[in-house]
Every structure is written in C-alpha cells, then in structure tokens.
Amino acid sequence: MTEPLFLAPVFHEKIWGGRKLETEFGYQIPDGKIGELWAISAHPNGPSTIENGPLAGKTLTQAWADDQDYFGHQKSKVFPLLTKILDANASLSVQVHPDDAYAAAHEAPGELGKTECWYVISAEPGSYLIYGHHAKTREELADMIHSGDWDHLLRKVPVKTGDFVYVPSGTIHALNKGIMVLETQQSSDTTYRLYDYDRTDAQGNKRELHLQQSIDTTTVPSVDPKLDIQTEQKDDATITTFVQAPISPFFSVERIQLNGKLHQTPKAPYTLVSVLKGNGEFTADGKSFPIKKGTHFLIPNQIKAWDFSGDMEIITSEPGKEA
Incomplete structure (x- = not known):
C-alpha cells in the first residue's frame, strides 16, 4: 500500500512578514518576521522533507530524482510546482516574474519561469493588490519606472477573503499589507523588483532592484486573463x-x-x-x-x-x- 506523502514545511523570514503563520495556523515558526511557508517544495532554496512511509526523511527533491513511481515517470528534470502560504504583514515589493524562456537564458540552470496564483485565505477590510499597469508601450513603461511615477503606472485592485487571482509571468503585481494567501506556482524563486518603497533592512540597506529585467519581462500592454471559474x-x-x-x-x-x-x-x-x-x-x-x-x-x-x-x-x- 502506498501512502500519501506528508511534508514538513520550510519557513522563510521576509522584511514584510509577520506572525500569523503561528497565530492563525499554529505552526511552530522561528523568531522574526516570517513571511513565507513553503509547504510543498522541491526547489533548492527550500525543499520539503517527507515525514512518513518508505520515503520518510527524503526531501521531495530526492524523491523526484530517485522514486519516479510516485510521480508517474515525468520527463521534467525538476519537480515543477511549489505551494506556499504568504503572510503579508507589510506590503511586498512591486515585482514581476519571467517566463520559462527568459529564466532559462538569464537565471541558474534548471530555474523555471514563474506563473503563479493566489487563493486569498484572509484579507483585512480595504485590502488591495497591485495587479497590472497602465503603460501602453515598453518605452512608456521604462520611462515611468525610471522616473518613479508609480501612481500613474500601477493598477490597484481590491481583494477580499475567498478571492482567487491568477498571475501569469510578465504581470506586475504585489500583495499588500493585511493579506494572507495560499500560492500555487511554478517551482521558481526568481523575482524582479521594480519598487520596494525605499525601505531598508535592520542594517539600513535597501533591497536590490532589477529595473532592466523588469522592463524586459513585463507584458505590454497589460493583459488580464479571462478565467472560467x-x-x-x-x-x-x-x-x-x-x-x-x-x-x-x-x-x-x-x-x-x-x-x-x-x-x-x-x-x-x-x-x-x-x-x-x-x-x-x-x-x-x-x-x-x-x-x-x-x-x-x-x-x-x-x-x-x-x-x-x-x-x-x-x-x-x-x-x-x-x-
């Protein structure tokens, strides 16, 4: 008899994180601002460990490489999906993710592009997302990014508990304060930041921005996917x-x-x-x-x-x- 593979979560501290993964879900989380729980992951930056059955103690990465009977003998070299819970105690950076072709050309070997989606577990009243932009051409996009004209560039979309948001690669986006989501995504940890509110870490350093990569990979003009829920x-x-x-x-x-x-x-x-x-x-x-x-x-x-x-x-x- 084959059992389901129960997985131990991996926690990541983030400048925008909080403590809701402990207070709302009861996880034993490390000290600090814990923004992400990687729940089902074979990505090298946070692989899950299998807790039960014949594969107990193996990471999902190892199981994918060694035990393909469990996955139907797939051709992909890497486990292709990643499930997370995100606790946005503060707003995330405004960002965009590349597609597979751009990631293959510009990122580490084996890194996928990143299409993702969010199921909104909870959202405080008045919550909103950054989703999409108003630029009509790539030149206009570049001008607005370099000049920091965020009020005219970025679209704000209200969001509430129970909503679902699909975020294809090339979509400018950001979770904002007071939102917790379950994220399903391609197995990628590549993020290009356009804007991070000029905030600094505990050492007074600003996080790295990736303006040219953002300009290169953003879909222009912005396109909203038509979901058939x-x-x-x-x-x-x-x-x-x-x-x-x-x-x-x-x-x-x-x-x-x-x-x-x-x-x-x-x-x-x-x-x-x-x-x-x-x-x-x-x-x-x-x-x-x-x-x-x-x-x-x-x-x-x-x-x-x-x-x-x-x-x-x-x-x-x-x-x-x-x-």
Missing part, C-alpha cells in the same frame, strides 16, 4: 475549479468545501493538497490518515482513488501539460 456539487462537497488548461498550462487549482464525504479519482499523475480550515480524514486503499488545518501532502501516482471526510476547506492542485 466553475463550481459543481459532488457527494457532500462544493468543488470550485479556479483555473485549468488551456488558460493555465502549468497547473490546475481547485477548492473543496466539504461537510461530509467526497470520493475522488486523479486527473493527473499526482495531486498536491493543502487543508486551510477544519479537520477530517484522507482514506485510500483501506487506510485512513488524520488531516487538519495546516496539513500539506502529495497524493502519489500509485493511489488511484481516495476519500476525503470531515468538515474542511481544501485547496488541491495538479500539474498541467507544460509543467
């Missing part, structure tokens, strides 16, 4: 599909709102699971595993059917054909 009732669950192919070639993302029991079969070689509310059980091949708020795990290729039971809100994601 779909909701269905199945068993005792409401399932909302936020994004999938062809809109998103790298991943699909669903929310499961469960009060009772849900039977599922896979639509991809493996499935990533994050429990955001409540508690219950995951059952496969006659064996049950307790799961609760803050649990993250991967359903491997060998599991061909499973049941969720309990009272929970769950986000699942699966790799797309381009992953």
